[in-house]
Amino acid sequence: MANKCLELGYFSRAWKVAGIKVIxxxxxxxxTRLKSYWPIxxxxxxxxxxERMLVGRFQWNLMPELQATQYGFTSQRGTENVLYDLLIYIFVELNLKKIVLMVSLDIEGDFDNVW
Structure with missing residues (x-):
């Protein structure tokens, strides 16, 4: 079925509709605050x-093409890896007497308000 979905370029609309449960x-x-609940x-x-089969197939075909700095959509790589690599980069640049500038964007809670 996953092969046919790929072949036809079709993913049923019924499979995209989620039932939302609030815990x-x-x-x-x-x-009374939204942050007191988990929407599932x-x-x-x-x-x-x-979807899981398609993601597995995409990962199998894409993994050799991804750069070493790719952290999303890869297994065994996460926030800790990004922070470690960032700290190493900053440490190396500062030891070379270079200026390091970093901009951070905090988006916590933004997805609660996205339509």
């Missing part, structure tokens, strides 16, 4: 299976 976080005193999106199982 309250334990230990939160004020349950539940997708149909068939769509999840096809």
């Amino acid at each position: 309250s976080k334990p230990g939160k005193g004020d349950y 999106g539940l997708l149909p199982l068939l769509g999840e299976l096809v």
